[in-house]
Amino acid sequence: VPATVKIDGYAFEVTEIKTKAFYNSKKLTQITIGKNVTKIGKQAFEGCKKLKKVTIKSGKLKKVEKNAFKNIDAKAKLIVPKGKLKSYKRLLKNAKLPKKASIK
Numbered sequence: 001v002p003a004t005v006k007i008d009g010y011a012f013e014v015t016e017i018k019t020k021a022f023y024n025s026k027k028l029t030q031i032t033i034g035k036n037v038t039k040i041g042k043q044a045f046e047g048c049k050k051l052k053k054v055t056i057k058s059g060k061l062k063k064v065e066k067n068a069f070k071n072i073d074a075k076a077k078l079i080v081p082k083g084k085l086k087s088y089k090r091l092l093k094n095a096k097l098p099k100k101a102s103i104k
Contacts, residue, residue, distance in 0.1 A: 003034035003057075017044045019065070024048070032057060039063045040095075046070045055079045061091060070096035078103045 024047035
């Protein structure tokens, strides 16, 4: 998910991953979330059973909605920006990460 998207010569910041954006994707194995994202919607990645690696580049993330990462790979790794580990762990509680998933 890029930080910006260009359409017809105009650049738009990507600030949100919508509800059910990648819901039940059978192919998604890893994803990098761009630096401008402030919100990850409800059930955005739910059911992505092959999703093993999530890299969050955004230091501006303010909200992760319910079940955003429910039923992803049991040993998934979430990588967050330096200095954000504690606050992002709090944000990710509602996301329903698998118990063996790690946040680094």
